[in-house]
Amino acid sequence: MPLQASYEIESVFFRYGSLRSEGPWALNDITLRVHAREILGIVGPNGSGKTSLLKVLAKIVRPQKGTIALYGQSLEAAAQEEVARQVAYVPQDNQPTFSFTVAETVLMGRFPHRHRSRWGYGFGWDSRDDWAIASQAMTTMDVTHLAERSIMDLSGGERQRTVIARALAQTPKVLLLDEPTAFLDLQHQLEICSVLRSLKEDRGLTIIIVSHDLNVASQYCDRLVMLKEGAIFATGRPMEVMRPDVLQSVYGCAVLVDAHPESGLPRITLPREGVRSRQS
Amino acid sequence: MTFSPPPASSFSDRASNASSHKSVPLENVADVLTVGTAVLTRSRWFRVMAILLTAAFVLTILCLQVGTRYVSMGEIMRTLGRAVGLFTIDGNESQITTDAIVLHLRMPRVFLGFLVGIALASVGVVLQALLRNPLADPYILGVSSGSALGVSLAVLFGVGTTAWAIPALPICGFFGGLLALFILYRMSATSDRLPVHSVLLAGVILNAIFSALIMFVTSIMEPNRSFSMMAWLMGSLAAPGDQTTLWFSAYLAICLGLLFRQVGVLNIMTLGEEPARSLGIDTERAKRHMLMTAALVTGAVVSVSGMIGFIGMVIPHAMRLLLGADHRLLLPASAIAGGAFLMTADAFARSFFAPSELPVGIMTALAGGPFFIYLLMWKKDRLS
Numbered sequence: 001m002p003l004q005a006s007y008e009i010e011s012v013f014f015r016y017g018s019l020r021s022e023g024p025w026a027l028n029d030i031t032l033r034v035h036a037r038e039i040l041g042i043v044g045p046n047g048s049g050k051t052s053l054l055k056v057l058a059k060i061v062r063p064q065k066g067t068i069a070l071y072g073q074s075l076e077a078a079a080q081e082e083v084a085r086q087v088a089y090v091p092q093d094n095q096p097t098f099s100f101t102v103a104e105t106v107l108m109g110r111f112p113h114r115h116r117s118r119w120g121y122g123f124g125w126d127s128r129d130d131w132a133i134a135s136q137a138m139t140t141m142d143v144t145h146l147a148e149r150s151i152m153d154l155s156g157g158e159r160q161r162t163v164i165a166r167a168l169a170q171t172p173k174v175l176l177l178d179e180p181t182a183f184l185d186l187q188h189q190l191e192i193c194s195v196l197r198s199l200k201e202d203r204g205l206t207i208i209i210v211s212h213d214l215n216v217a218s219q220y221c222d223r224l225v226m227l228k229e230g231a232i233f234a235t236g237r238p239m240e241v242m243r244p245d246v247l248q249s250v251y252g253c254a255v256l257v258d259a260h261p262e263s264g265l266p267r268i269t270l271p272r273e274g275v276r277s278r279q280s
Numbered sequence: 281m282t283f284s285p286p287p288a289s290s291f292s293d294r295a296s297n298a299s300s301h302k303s304v305p306l307e308n309v310a311d312v313l314t315v316g317t318a319v320l321t322r323s324r325w326f327r328v329m330a331i332l333l334t335a336a337f338v339l340t341i342l343c344l345q346v347g348t349r350y351v352s353m354g355e356i357m358r359t360l361g362r363a364v365g366l367f368t369i370d371g372n373e374s375q376i377t378t379d380a381i382v383l384h385l386r387m388p389r390v391f392l393g394f395l396v397g398i399a400l401a402s403v404g405v406v407l408q409a410l411l412r413n414p415l416a417d418p419y420i421l422g423v424s425s426g427s428a429l430g431v432s433l434a435v436l437f438g439v440g441t442t443a444w445a446i447p448a449l450p451i452c453g454f455f456g457g458l459l460a461l462f463i464l465y466r467m468s469a470t471s472d473r474l475p476v477h478s479v480l481l482a483g484v485i486l487n488a489i490f491s492a493l494i495m496f497v498t499s500i501m502e503p504n505r506s507f508s509m510m511a512w513l514m515g516s517l518a519a520p521g522d523q524t525t526l527w528f529s530a531y532l533a534i535c536l537g538l539l540f541r542q543v544g545v546l547n548i549m550t551l552g553e554e555p556a557r558s559l560g561i562d563t564e565r566a567k568r569h570m571l572m573t574a575a576l577v578t579g580a581v582v583s584v585s586g587m588i589g590f591i592g593m594v595i596p597h598a599m600r601l602l603l604g605a606d607h608r609l610l611l612p613a614s615a616i617a618g619g620a621f622l623m624t625a626d627a628f629a630r631s632f633f634a635p636s637e638l639p640v641g642i643m644t645a646l647a648g649g650p651f652f653i654y655l656l657m658w659k660k661d662r663l664s
């Protein structure tokens with residue numbers, strides 16, 4: 001059954017720096033097809049290009065070579081606002097400089113949908129629809145009780161949930177999340193994973209997650225992409241990718257892989273090797 | 281109106297609510313988000329602006345009263361009435377004197393003070409947002425030093441002393457500013473980007489170089505000229521003539537219009553360039569336009585009135601502490617506050633040691649410093 005593609009990525013090369021810089025490629029010949037309505041996990045060691053790939057998909061940076069099509073349209077040709085209406089990006093860290101309130105921050109997610117007049121971006125008052133959507137996003141991410149608080153006063157996890165709410169307020173078709181569970185406590189980790197699941201199932205979103213946490217990736221993603229040094233090492237379902245031999249080649253260390261007692265999906269555990277060598 | 285979060289529900293409820301198209305009743309939603317200072321509403325914007333504009337108007341009248349000769353409120357109102365044509369002109373001597381003082385001496389000065397204050401405060405707000413630095417001020421780009429150098433060179437070569445060349449001083453200053461802007465851009469722009477840290481660094485370097493040159497120029501000038509040069513550098517609203525003021529106002533109206541029309545973008549730009557891009561802003565174009573316009577405004581302001589400090593950095597900061605960080609209110613509010621503040625400071629500067637004048641830059645620092653300390657103590661928890 002042919003699945004509709006959300007992203008079709010062809011031979012993308014990307015490196016940081018200006019147009020004329022030389023240096024190693026952060027993304028080295030990436031060809032990938034992301035299906036619509038799937039949760040895709042991007043995993044790999046530090047420096048393997050996970051965040052770069054996400055930024056390229058959000059059109060935050062431009063690849064030097066290659067093409068990307070989003071729902072059939074060329075990403076290169078699309079205007080930044082057009083992309084922002086369809087794709088929401090949640091960065092890994094969010095250090096605020098000014099003390100906007102949580103409500104104001106979430107409302108910023110409505111900016112791409114604001115009407116542009118000839119007089120620049122105009123004044124941009126928020127409409128009642130904007131308030132409704134933002135309010136719903138805040139409820140989903142459990143930050144409504146923080147609405148009047150300044151974003152600078154929040155804990156890392158609360159700030160992360162606020163920024164995810166901002167992305168939800170963009171009402172995107174694609175959600176790109178960089179380490180969404182990094183600062184979250186257990187309860188909120190579970191919540192966000194179930195929120196993402198239901199967004200995919202009920203609203204038909206495509207969700208792409210970068211995660212260091214292999215177990216989160218394994219449990220909650222439909223497919224995984226394993227990157228190594230900027231290139232794709234393996235793609236497939238968690239069962240196929242989370243294998244000891246694959247993990248050994250990519251991460252350079254042996255890990256234990258067994259089945260999660262409830263779901264049967266791969267569960268990755270660190271071995272006792274480190275402890276043993278210190279004792280001897 | 282008290283604010284209470286919705287009753288606790290399980291994860292799956294919340295998740296399925298998020299994904300269903302069941303809408304929350306809009307009246308409750310509006311309440312939830314507009315209570316207190318959670319978000320900026322139209323009514324709050326109008327309220328704050330009305331208060332600020334009224335205060336500014338009252339201060340204007342008070343400033344017109346103050347000077348070498350005190351003019352009472354009643355006399356001011358009658359003068360204004362005569363100017364507008366409401367009252368008839370009797371032609372008696374005290375009326376003519378009062379009219380001359382208020383309309384031809386003080387009004388232009390008060391007007392210029394308000395204008396310069398608006399310009400400095402607006403540029404301060406824009407630069408703090410673009411450079412993501414609450415300590416940025418209009419002089420951080422180095423364009424102001426370029427303008428000051430232009431004016432000092434003009435004074436050194438005697439350009440400003442001949443009668444016909446009175447508007448020439450600001451023109452020289454303006455070209456100095458343009459030169460500085462050109463150098464700034466060449467130093468910091470790469471082939472496709474204008475990195476913020478490069479701009480900041482280039483500004484610091486330009487300030488250092490131009491300041492050294494200004495000191496050199498001042499040192500080789502004739503002593504009496506060098507003294508008035510230093511006084512001017514500290515900021516003065518006395519120098520420009522009416523024609524300069526008129527050109528300056530027209531120029532400012534255009535540039536500030538360009539800046540103000542981008543106010544919707546400023547909030548998003550404070551998030552950082554990558555989040556701003558993810559929300560649909562062409563950050564390179566926005567940065568370029570706004571930095572250029574801010575630099576052009578600063579260059580013009582310094583050419584006309586010297587380097588009046590404190591307003592560009594502290595007024596935006598103070599307004600942010602009082603009103604919140606939303607630039608849709610912050611920008612116009614800071615502009616009005618900056619204008620009123622400078623106008624008032626100038627009124628003190630010209631009347632404290634009447635008939636001689638204190639440089640207004642000293643007044644702004646002396647008056648504003650303690651006020652800002654007070655504000656910081658009061659709002660310690662809402663810094664920046």
